[in-house]
Amino acid sequence: AQTVTQSQPEMSVQEAETVTLSCTYDTSENNYYLFWYKQPPSRQMILVIRQEAYKQQNATENRFSVNFQKAAKSFSLKISDSQLGDTAMYFCAFEADSSYKLIFGSGTRLLVRP
Amino acid sequence: GAVVSQHPSRVICKSGTSVKIECRSLDFQATTMFWYRQFPKKSLMLMATSNEGSKATYEQGVEKDKFLINHASLTLSTLTVTSAHPEDSSFYICSARDLGEAYNEQFFGPGTRLTVL
Numbered sequence: 030a031q032t033v034t035q036s037q038p039e040m041s042v043q044e045a046e047t048v049t050l051s052c053t054y055d056t057s058e059n060n061y062y063l064f065w066y067k068q069p070p071s072r073q074m075i076l077v078i079r080q081e082a083y084k085q086q087n088a089t090e091n092r093f094s095v096n097f098q099k100a101a102k103s104f105s106l107k108i109s110d111s112q113l114g115d116t117a118m119y120f121c122a123f124e125a126d127s128s129y130k131l132i133f134g135s136g137t138r139l140l141v142r143p
Numbered sequence: 144g145a146v147v148s149q150h151p152s153r154v155i156c157k158s159g160t161s162v163k164i165e166c167r168s169l170d171f172q173a174t175t176m177f178w179y180r181q182f183p184k185k186s187l188m189l190m191a192t193s194n195e196g197s198k199a200t201y202e203q204g205v206e207k208d209k210f211l212i213n214h215a216s217l218t219l220s221t222l223t224v225t226s227a228h229p230e231d232s233s234f235y236i237c238s239a240r241d242l243g244e245a246y247n248e249q250f251f252g253p254g255t256r257l258t259v260l
Contacts, residue, residue, distance in 0.1 A: 072234065074187075074251035120186060129175065129240070131249060133186045 031056045033123050035134035042111045043142050049096075050106045050137045052121030060126035063097065063104045068136075069117040077119070080104065111141045145171045145241050149252035156227055157260055164222045164255045166237030172217040173239035177249065178210070181234040193220045227259040 032055045042048035054063070065077040080088045080097050088095050092109045108115055121134040146169040156162050166176055174195050179187040191201045191212050199212035209231075211223040220239075224231050234256050238249040 072181075072236075072254050074236065074238075076248065079248075130189055130192065131177070131187075131238075132189075135186050138184075 031058070031123050031125065031132050033121055033132050033134035035121055035137050037137045038135070039138045039140070041140045041142060042108075044111055044113060046111055047107060047109045048111055048139065050108075050119050050121075050139065052104045052106070052134055054102050054104065054121070054123050056102070056123065056125065058125040058127065062124045062126070063095075064122040064124070064131070065093070065095070065104075065106045066120045066122060066133075067115075067117045068120065069114075074120075078106065108139075113141050113143060115139060116141045145169075145239075145248075145250040147237065147239050147250045147252040149235075149237055149255050151255060152253065153256045153258075155258045155260065158228050159226055162224045162227055162257060164224075164235055164237075164257075166220045166222070166239065166252050168218045168239040168241070168250070171239075171241040171250075173241060174217065175240045176214060176220040177238045178212060178220075178222050179236040179238070181236060181254075183234075187236060190222075224257065227257070229259045232257055232259045 034053045061082045063080045067075045067077050078088050078090045078093050094107045096105045118136045120136045123132045148167045150165045176193040178190045181187050189202050190205045191199045193199045193212045193214040195214045195217050201207045214220040234254050236254045237252045
């Protein structure tokens with residue numbers, strides 16, 4: 030069975046600074062996808078970034094980038110130039126290619142301070 | 144991006160009544176829809192996977208007779224909470240997969256807050 034662990038329940042960062050959210054996972058699958066989702070106070074789930082496990086290059090989406098360490102089963106999210114609108118819950122998620130089911134971590138609550 | 148709607152956004156009901164929640168993919172067809180439950184300040188827990196034209200697949204520990212799922216078309220799935228009780232109060236979220244995408248990304252609805260008195 031797959032598991033996703035987010036060890037930081039809460040994080041805080043000053044506006045315009047950089048913050049890194051941690052995520053580790055456990056799986057015996059070879060083909061899978063990893064995601065970071067944002068859930069703002071509206072509770073709408075928003076896809077921030079995704080990474081295909083077969084790709085060595087780390088995914089990047091504007092201010093958001095990941096550090097994907099496949100051997101270590103680590104998938105951290107770096108947010109650069111943090112903005113007040115980045116305040117939200119962030120969930121790391123795993124999907125096996127054979128399953129199509131998303132398995133979520135427990136989430137990290139990020140507060141961006143003005 | 145693809146849009147998924149849920150109706151209603153909020154519902155309050157008396158204990159013992161049944162409540163139906165609709166999940167619609169507005170601008171794409173979805174063979175598969177997923178239903179999640181989220182408790183306050185907690186993560187999303189997958190309840191069931193709903194495939195168009197077939198029976199839903201429930202996760203371990205989810206009562207299929209309590210949470211009835213119907214996926215009658217490629218754009219609509221419904222979750223009915225039968226004989227609701229206060230412990231069923233929660234935030235319910237659906238998601239849908241877009242057949243047209245090369246990678247089948249899940250698109251999430253805005254959620255439904257259920258309060259059972």
